[in-house]
Structure formats: C-alpha cells, structure tokens
Amino acid sequence: MAYYKRFDYPAPDPAILKKLTEQQRDMQAQIILQKPDFDLKLIAGCDSSFIGEDSILSVFVLLAYPSMEVLEKVWHHGTVQLPYIPGFLSFREAPNVLEAYKKLQQKPDLIMVDGHGISHPRRLGIATHLGIHLNKPTMGVAKKVLVGKYKEPEITKGAISPLVYKEEVIANVLRTKDNVKPVFVSPGHLIDQETATRIAMECALKHKLPEPTRLADHYAAVFKSEV
C-alpha cells in the first residue's frame, strides 16, 4: 500500500482527494473577508483532541464578550475517516466539530478556532471551512505556521508582524504575551484581518492563547476523562 510521505498513514484515494480539492475550490468562491456587522456579545472557542488514532473529541465553549465569562461548554465524540494531511485538516476534523456545534443552546456571534483561517495553501484552513459551512463569522488562532514567511514580531505583548504568502498578507503573527512565542491570527470567514487581530488581542488575558481557544483546549482535556 502507498504511504503519504513521511507520515505512516495510507495515502488517500486519488479520487477522494480530487473531490476534496474540487469542494475546496467551490468554497473558495464563497469566502467573504470584510468588516463584520455583528455587535459582539457572544464568542465561542473551538478545539479538538484525539483519543487513540481515530477517536476525536470536539469542544465548544461559549463566552460573554468582553467579560470572558463562560456561559456554555459542549462536546461531541466521534470517529474520523481520514488521516491528518497538512492542508486537509478540516476534512478530518470539521465533521465532528459541526456535531458539537449543534449542541450549543445559544449560537455565538463569532467563533475562534484552534487552527488557521485563510493562512492556508488554498486559503481554506479549518476556521474558514467551518465559517462557510455555518455561514458564521470565524477566525483562526494557530500555534504554528502552515505556509508563508514572516519576521519575528517584537518580544513585547501586542507586537504584530505580517505573515506573507505569495505576495499576500494572509495572517498576523501576534505576540499575546511578553517573552512567549507568538500566535498566528487569520480571518476565517465574514470578518477581516484587522478585526480578527484586535479581538484576539482583547481576549488574550494572562496567557498566550486567547481565552476562547485556551478554555476550549482546557475543557477538551477535562471532558476526555468522561468519554
């Protein structure tokens, strides 16, 4: 059996990959990046963790903005159908994430996703993917770069540096805490780069990760013991 590069995963069926890329092409045409029209009151944080090789646990935490008070936390446990392949993360995780989203009693004005938005080879990171499926403003906060080049931002909190890919700014490298590695903030859908960056900074209290994704990550670990 063919294996994908250095990963020990079976290579995806070429026919499946073709369908995925075609789907991405269609989604590409729908990405809207502009000043959001919402009056931000509710913001959600989203994150997934794995239990074994194909068992996934997705979590949503709903917070009041700007108080950052936790209002709801929901999760969904399921099975993934595809291996992790850089650039195709959303096809592996989004189905389960969408199931978790359905369990929220109240829907947020904006979703902050653990991962990239448009800072992706085809501008379709998981934050963008989810935004299009839900027709909801989304933004991505990633811990590591996927594509693009950047200069290290100043070492002080609040410093930003553009992430450039093919002559285009696709994210802001944002220092959310002094002397700590920066995060990569990019718009997902129905929001613009400036607003996404401002909100990420406003939600960064005492930690590197903004509260929404930090708490989603935290509760993912907590709920894991309940599965």
Add this chain to the structure above:
DNA sequence: GCGACAG
C-alpha cells in the same frame, strides 16, 4: 532532489 508541513 531537499526541506516544510495547522491539528
């Protein structure tokens, strides 16, 4: 051909 590669 050689690295790089979200979670």
Add this chain to the structure above:
DNA sequence: ATCTTGTCGC
C-alpha cells in the same frame, strides 16, 4: 494531535 522529565519564571 499524542507520547514524555525535568526545569525556569511569575
């Protein structure tokens, strides 16, 4: 993502 020990700093 996950597997893992000690270690540095607020």
